[in-house]
Structure formats: structure tokens, C-alpha cells
Amino acid sequence: MDQRKASNAKRGGAPTSADVARLAGVSQATISLVLNGRASKVRISEETRKRVISAAAQLGYTPNHAARSLRQRSTKIITFVLPTLENPYYSDIVSAAQIAAQQHGYAVSVIPARTKPGEFHALSLLQGAAFDGIVVAGRENCAAPELLQLAARGVAVVALQERSPDPSIYSVSVDLEAGGYLATRHLIELGHRRIAHVMEELPRPDTWRDRVDGYRRALAEAGLPLDPSLVVITENSMAGGCKAIEQLLLDRQRPTAAFMYNDQMAVGALHALRTHGLRVPDDFAVVGFDGLAMGQFTAPPLTTIDHPRRDIGRIVIETLIGAIEKGSLEVKQHLLPVKLLVRESCGGLEAPNQKP
Numbered sequence: 001m002d003q004r005k006a007s008n009a010k011r012g013g014a015p016t017s018a019d020v021a022r023l024a025g026v027s028q029a030t031i032s033l034v035l036n037g038r039a040s041k042v043r044i045s046e047e048t049r050k051r052v053i054s055a056a057a058q059l060g061y062t063p064n065h066a067a068r069s070l071r072q073r074s075t076k077i078i079t080f081v082l083p084t085l086e087n088p089y090y091s092d093i094v095s096a097a098q099i100a101a102q103q104h105g106y107a108v109s110v111i112p113a114r115t116k117p118g119e120f121h122a123l124s125l126l127q128g129a130a131f132d133g134i135v136v137a138g139r140e141n142c143a144a145p146e147l148l149q150l151a152a153r154g155v156a157v158v159a160l161q162e163r164s165p166d167p168s169i170y171s172v173s174v175d176l177e178a179g180g181y182l183a184t185r186h187l188i189e190l191g192h193r194r195i196a197h198v199m200e201e202l203p204r205p206d207t208w209r210d211r212v213d214g215y216r217r218a219l220a221e222a223g224l225p226l227d228p229s230l231v232v233i234t235e236n237s238m239a240g241g242c243k244a245i246e247q248l249l250l251d252r253q254r255p256t257a258a259f260m261y262n263d264q265m266a267v268g269a270l271h272a273l274r275t276h277g278l279r280v281p282d283d284f285a286v287v288g289f290d291g292l293a294m295g296q297f298t299a300p301p302l303t304t305i306d307h308p309r310r311d312i313g314r315i316v317i318e319t320l321i322g323a324i325e326k327g328s329l330e331v332k333q334h335l336l337p338v339k340l341l342v343r344e345s346c347g348g349l350e351a352p353n354q355k356p
Contacts, residue, residue: 015059024048024055031056078320079131080110080160083138087236087264089290089309090137093160096313097135104321106132133320135160139202156323158316164333170323172316172334179305179338180214183259183287186303186340188222190347192285195219196255198244198265200236211289215259230255234265241268249276257285257346263292266302270345274299281347291341300344307338 017035021028026048033042034052055061078101082090098108109131133156136142142162151157151168164171180197187195197215212231219226232247234240241260245268248255260266266288270280278284280300288295291306315334322329 015061017061019059020052020055020061023059024052026052075132076106077131078106078108078133078135078317080108080135081137081141082110082112083141085110085112088292088294089262089264092292092309093313093316096310097317098313100314100317101321104317106317106321132156132324133158135316135320137161154327156320158319160312160316167332170319170329170332170334172312172319172336174307174312174336175338176211177209177214177217179289179307180211180259181218182214182338182340183211183289183305184215184218185221186342187257187259187285187287187346188218188224190257190285192255192257193224194227194230194253194255194257195224196230196232196244196248196258197261198232198234198241198248198258198269199261200240201233211259211261236261236265238264238268238271241265242272243268245269245272246276249278255284257287259287259289261289263288263290263295263302263304266304266345267294267298270298270302280345285346287346295341295343298345303343303346304341305338306341308336311336 017028017031021031024031030044030048031052033044034049035056078097080090080094080097082094084090094108094110101108134147134150135158136144136147137160139162142159143165147157147159147169148166151166157169159165159169159171159173161173162171163173184195184197195215197212199210199212202210202212215231216226229251230248232244234244241264244265245258248258249272258269260269266286269286273280273284273286280286286302288302288304291304291309295302295304315336319329319331319334
């Protein structure tokens with residue numbers, strides 16, 4: 001793309017669909033079809049769709065109707081941008097958020113966004129979306145530069161279960177590090193010494209604390225070495241959990257327990273262990289994270305780190321509406337507590353003191 005065209009459009013004031021069309025090398029009709037989510041219906045190629053999205057993001061173009069709504073702040077709509085709709089973790093949060101929003105006269109919409117660089121702008125703004133506040137989940141989504149652009153326009157933005165990328169953006173999360181510590185400490189108290197941690201890939205190290213940091217803290221406190229071979233990175237899914245356990249079982253000194261990144265991965269772990277003829281918890285103990293309802297119905301029922309997902313949904317809405325109606329709030333970050341919920345998959349009884 002010709003960078004001079006982008007510069008010329010920016011100097012001429014607010015970019016228009018004609019500016020986007022010139023930069024992308026397509027017609028304005030194509031711009032309209034792509035940015036309103038109709039590209040697939042008229043067989044616009046994926047390469048053209050990506051070129052249009054990139055051009056629109058580069059110019060900071062917003063369709064007029066969406067821009068007008070953003071200025072007037074009158075939509076009474078709060079939009080959730082989630083990395084997936086398949087994870088039941090988000091269902092509890094969105095359900096609670098809908099109830100809280102309705103009590104304040106707002107509606108909730110949801111956009112699934114498996115974000116790739118340059119596409120968040122199209123998903124959240126360019127497909128005709130208009131909203132007063134936005135909740136964003138997923139590390140790539142929360143790192144998107146468009147969030148800062150929205151916040152600069154006065155749109156209330158909350159990062160869900162991720163660190164805030166900027167002081168102007170609020171965040172609501174749970175104490176992931178404490179959860180990792182509680183899960184690992186409990187397994188140590190049950191006598192396990194080779195404890196694996198199965199996790200998804202994390203961004204570069206920074207001040208944000210995650211489950212793996214709690215795992216490390218519990219091992220260090222017990223005087224146990226951190227064995228890199230016991231930390232497995234996999235995709236965030238049941239299949240990913242299954243593959244990780246199969247990898248761990250190949251080790252001659254295989255672990256006797258695993259702390260899984262979340263309950264979805266833990267379900268996959270239970271499946272893999274059962275497939276390989278191992279009994280849980282007699283041969284191998286498993287602890288998940290999130291406290292999802294399905295954990296009560298696995299075989300055996302899943303020990304997990306529980307946290308108040310419905311409180312998260314409520315606090316997210318209260319934070320957004322407070323920011324929308326007051327302009328700014330003093331409290332920028334909310335960190336909610338976690339607790340260990342002991343069931344049969346770890347083979348132990350709940351310890352009397354479960355503070356992290």
C-alpha cells in the first residue's frame with residue numbers, strides 16, 4: 001500500500017470511505033461490503049478483505065453511523081469482544097453482565113474475535129458496531145492499539161482477565177498467581193513431588209502475574225526444584241490438555257500430578273489419563289482452574305481453583321457504566337480473590353487454611 005496516500009488522507013481531516021478505497025485499490029462498494037461483514041456473501045476474496053481491513057485500520061476510518069453514535073454516547077449498548085464463544089468460562093460472565101446491564105437500562109452485545117494483527121478494528125468498529133462501552137478479553141485483543149484509540153475518544157474500555165495496556169483502560173481480573181500457588185501447594189501437601197503445569201503460551205515477561213508464577217512460588221517454598229520439562233505449553237482447549245498429558249506420560253520420570261491452566265484443559269487431561277489406563281487420583285492427580293460447573297460431572301469430579309465469575313460480570317458492567325456516566329473512576333483495576341475447591345480428582349481433603 002502507498003503510505004503517501006494514507007498521509008494525504010490524514011492531513012485532509014477525518015478519513016472517508018473514498019480514502020480507504022484509494023488506499024486499498026478497490027471500489028467504495030467493496031469497502032462497504034467488507035466493513036459491513038458481507039464480503040463472503042458476494043464472494044470477495046480473503047486477500048481483498050484483508051487489504052480493506054488493513055487500509056481502514058491504517059487510516060483510522062470509522063463508518064459515519066458508528067462514529068456518530070460514539071460521539072453522542074447514546075446507544076445504551078455494551079459490547080464484549082471475546083476470543084471465543086466455545087469456552088463456557090465466558091458464559092457465566094456474560095450472563096451476569098447482561099443481568100447487571102439490564103438493571104441499568106443497557107443492553108449487551110457479543111463479538112467473537114480470534115484476533116490477528118490489524119483485524120480487531122474491523123471486528124469491533126467497522127462492521128457497523130456502535131456502543132457506549134467495550135469489554136475486551138484475550139491477550140491479543142487487549143494488546144490491540146485500537147483500544148487506546150477508543151479510550152482517547154472517551155469510550156469506556158475494560159480489559160477482562162488481562163492487564164490494562166494503559167492507565168486510561170480499566171481492568172477486572174482474578175488473582176491468577178494466588179490460584180496457581182493454592183493449586184500447587186495443595187498437591188505438595190498431598191505428597192506429590194513431581195508436579196507438572198500445563199499452560200497456554202504467555203506474552204513476554206512483565207509485571208503481570210499469572211498461574212505459573214504461583215506454581216513456581218509453591219515449589220520454591222517447599223524446596224522443590226523447578227523442572228522445565230514439567231512445564232508444558234499447549235493450545236487452550238480440551239484437545240490441548242489431552243496432548244500435553246500424553247507428552248508428559250512419555251517421560252521416564254513422569255509426574256504424578258498436574259496443575260492445568262483451566263478446567264477445559266483439565267477435562268482433556270482426564271480423558272488422556274483414562275485412555276492410557278491410569279486411575280485418577282490413585283495414579284495421577286489433576287487440578288484445574290476456573291471452577292466451571294462441568295467440573296462437578298467429570299469422572300472423577302474435578303478439583304479446581306474457583307473464583308466469582310458472576311461477580312466479574314457485575315463489576316465489569318458497574319465499572320463501564322460508572323465510567324460512561326461519570327467520565328472517569330478513581331479505581332482503575334479490580335483484582336478478585338480465588339479459592340481452592342477440592343473434589344475427587346486430587347485425592348485429598350480440603351486443608352483448614354487455604355489462604356494464598
